[in-house]
Amino acid sequence: MHTAHNRPSRGKSGVSKRRTFSKSGSSPRGKFQGGRSSRGGSRGGYRSGGSRSGSRGARKMPTFNPSRFINTNPVDIVEEVYVPKNTFNTFGLNAKLSATVAAMGLTTPTPIQDQIIPEILAGHDVIGLAETGTGKTAAFLLPLIEKTLKEQNRQTLILTPTRELAIQIEDELRKLSNGFRIFSVTCVGGVNIRPQINALRRTNHFVIGTPGRVLDLIKRDSFKPENVSTVILDEADRMLDMGFINDIRSIVSSTPKDRETLFFSATMAGDTTKLVKEFLKDPVTVSVKKKDVTNSIEQDIVPYEQHTKFDTLVSLLQDPEMRRIIIFGAMKHSVKNLADELSRKGVEADSIHGNKSHVQRQRALKKFKSGNARVLVATDVAARGIHVDNVSHVINYDLPNTFDDYVHRIGRTGRGDKRGKALTFIPTKGSR
Numbered sequence: 001m002h003t004a005h006n007r008p009s010r011g012k013s014g015v016s017k018r019r020t021f022s023k024s025g026s027s028p029r030g031k032f033q034g035g036r037s038s039r040g041g042s043r044g045g046y047r048s049g050g051s052r053s054g055s056r057g058a059r060k061m062p063t064f065n066p067s068r069f070i071n072t073n074p075v076d077i078v079e080e081v082y083v084p085k086n087t088f089n090t091f092g093l094n095a096k097l098s099a100t101v102a103a104m105g106l107t108t109p110t111p112i113q114d115q116i117i118p119e120i121l122a123g124h125d126v127i128g129l130a131e132t133g134t135g136k137t138a139a140f141l142l143p144l145i146e147k148t149l150k151e152q153n154r155q156t157l158i159l160t161p162t163r164e165l166a167i168q169i170e171d172e173l174r175k176l177s178n179g180f181r182i183f184s185v186t187c188v189g190g191v192n193i194r195p196q197i198n199a200l201r202r203t204n205h206f207v208i209g210t211p212g213r214v215l216d217l218i219k220r221d222s223f224k225p226e227n228v229s230t231v232i233l234d235e236a237d238r239m240l241d242m243g244f245i246n247d248i249r250s251i252v253s254s255t256p257k258d259r260e261t262l263f264f265s266a267t268m269a270g271d272t273t274k275l276v277k278e279f280l281k282d283p284v285t286v287s288v289k290k291k292d293v294t295n296s297i298e299q300d301i302v303p304y305e306q307h308t309k310f311d312t313l314v315s316l317l318q319d320p321e322m323r324r325i326i327i328f329g330a331m332k333h334s335v336k337n338l339a340d341e342l343s344r345k346g347v348e349a350d351s352i353h354g355n356k357s358h359v360q361r362q363r364a365l366k367k368f369k370s371g372n373a374r375v376l377v378a379t380d381v382a383a384r385g386i387h388v389d390n391v392s393h394v395i396n397y398d399l400p401n402t403f404d405d406y407v408h409r410i411g412r413t414g415r416g417d418k419r420g421k422a423l424t425f426i427p428t429k430g431s432r
Contacts, residue, residue, distance in 0.1 A: 068403065069396075069424040071299040084114035091117050093146050100178055101142070110135035111288040117143050120262065125280040128264040129287040132235075132387055133415045137172050140232055140262050145177050147230075148205045154229040157255070158208040159248065161238040162381060163188035163358060164365065166208045169234070173206055182206070187223070189213045190358035197222045211239060211247035218254060225254035231279075236265040237272050241404075245271055252279050297414040301426045302395075309425065310338075313397060314345055316423070317375070323392045324368075326412050327377045330398035338397065339377040349375040380405055388412065396424040 086109055088101045109117070112130050119126050120143035130136045144156050160166045163186075170186045185199040187209030193216065200207070200222050207214070207223065217223035231252055233239065239248060252261070261280050265272055266289075276283065304312045316322070329335040332353040339351035350364040350373040368376040369388055376388075380400070391413040400406040406424075413420025 066301050066424075066426050069299055069301050069406070069422075069426070071297070082111050082114075084109045084111070086114050086118070088142075091142070091146075092121065093142065094149055096179060097142070097145060097149070097176070100176060101138075104175060106138065110139070112136050112286060113139040113142070115286045115288070116140075116284075119284045119286070120144065120260075121146065123260060125261045125283040126263065127268075127276060127280065127283045127285040128262070129266070129268060129285065129289055130264065131266050131289070131411065134288055136264055137169055137234075138176065140234075140264070141169075141173055141176055144206075144230060144232075145173075145180070145182060148182055149180060151229075152205075155204065155227050156206045156230045156232065157214070157225070157228045157251075158206065158232040158234060159211055159214065159239065159251065160208065160234045161210070161242055161244070163190060163210055164361065164381075165235065166210060167362070168387060170206075170208050173208075184208060187213050187217055188358065190361070193217070193220075211244040211251060214251055215247045218251065225251060226256060228255040228259055230260040230262065231255055232262045232264070233275075234264050236263055236275065237267045237269075240271045240275070245275070248275065249278070297410055298419070298421045299410065299424070300421075301424050303426055303428050305428055309397075310341065312425075313395070314342070314347070316395070317342075317347055321392065321421075323374070324371070324388070324390055325375045325393045325395060326388075326391055326409075327375060327395045327397050328400070328409050329377060329379060332379060334398070335377050335379050339375070342375060342377070347375055348373045349377060351377040352381060353379045354381060380409070387415075389415070390418065391415070392420065394420070394422045396422070399424070399426075 088098050088106065088109060091098075093101075111134070112128055113135050116126055116128055116139050120140060128136055128139065148154055148156070158166070158169060160169065166186050166188050170184055173182075173184055182205050183203055184206035185196060185204045185208070187196045187200075187207060189210060189212055193213070196213070196217065197220065200217065207228075209217075214223060218225055233248065233252075239245075261283075263276055263280060263283070268276070302312060302316065313327075317325070327338065329338055332355045335351050335353045336355070339349045342349040350367050352361050352364050356364070364373070364376065365388075367373040377397075394410045394413045396406070396409060400409055410420070410422035413422060
């Protein structure tokens with residue numbers, strides 16, 4: 001059985017008011033006119049890693065203004081020079097942990113790391129407003145590794161929207177905690193639950209999972225939420241978009257009231273704000289939102305007639321500048337078929353969608369990251385938690401449902417100091 005983790009209570013009396021650190025503005029939000037259509041992603045028969053919304057049947061095409069997809073003169077990225085107050089050696093981290101960070105090539109803390117690590121080390125609840133690619137994973141892992149080294153019976157629960165993101169977090173945890181006796185388990189759907197049940201019988205300092213699978217394990221009495229010291233909700237807005245709010249409420253409310261709660265999200269609105277008020281105590285907010293991604297990525301449209309759509313895509317892919325491409329499609333079956341058709345045309349392509357097993361999705365992602373597949377065709381699941389370096393182009397072969405979906409899709413390119421391009425297929429009037 002799972003060993004109980006005895007944990008002293010942590011009061012929040014040291015925090016008297018909410019403090020906000022701000023760097024820049026926020027990304028645009030809103031839906032296309034005509035409402036939201038059903039998503040192409042699917043839960044695929046398991047509890048985690050996919051959307052809970054959407055009806056079966058024909059996909060309703062969103063209406064839109066094509067000009068929203070055009071920005072052929074993107075703003076040059078002029079990053080504000082951020083001068084950190086800390087270094088990785090002055091946070092007060094274990095010397096061996098600091099050495100590991102240095103060996104990984106992390107020399108200067110990013111803004112969110114610089115501002116939020118001291119708050120987490122101090123035991124405060126925090127709200128981190130940041131997109132992917134800002135260093136937020138290390139921002140919460142480093143202080144929690146430090147706390148675990150000092151208090152071996154503490155346990156951290158990290159909830160993520162997708163199994164891919166959960167696996168990536170555990171990979172980073174293993175790198176950062178190399179050489180320490182820190183144990184973890186990833187609990188996600190799409191794979192046999194039995195090995196996860198067996199792993200939870202042993203000591204695990206970090207439990208990383210998707211809400212549906214974690215809730216399943218709690219109901220089976222295999223995971224004991226009362227032993228949790230810290231809860232992290234990573235990419236909380238994405239989890240809420242995917243319909244996990246009730247699962248999250250059930251899980252978090254089962255953990256001790258004196259837990260620490262760390263909340264990371266790209267946006268704060270609606271249910272996200274409600275969740276913060278419900279579960280966080282006097283949180284410190286750190287915002288390092290980048291400038292609107294749609295202003296810094298070159299964007300254009302590709303007009304097509306229905307009978308020439310595929311040929312138009314194949315022609316585009318002949319461009320030598322298209323080195324590593326993610327193509328977004330609307331439906332699981334169409335994504336699979338498109339990848340198969342491209343492969344038959346001699347284009348190295350693979351696909352990720354809700355009908356693929358966990359192993360198949362990981363294999364496709366590994367193939368794409370290694371360069372053995374130049375093209376990854378995906379439903380919107382790939383815009384939620386999959387981080388691949390040096391994606392040169394994003395192609396919206398099928399239209400996104402909302403402008404938020406569009407922003408998340410094209411954010412797979414132009415990451416960090418890299419430039420990227422996004423192309424959106426738009427049907428001509430006669431082919432709609």
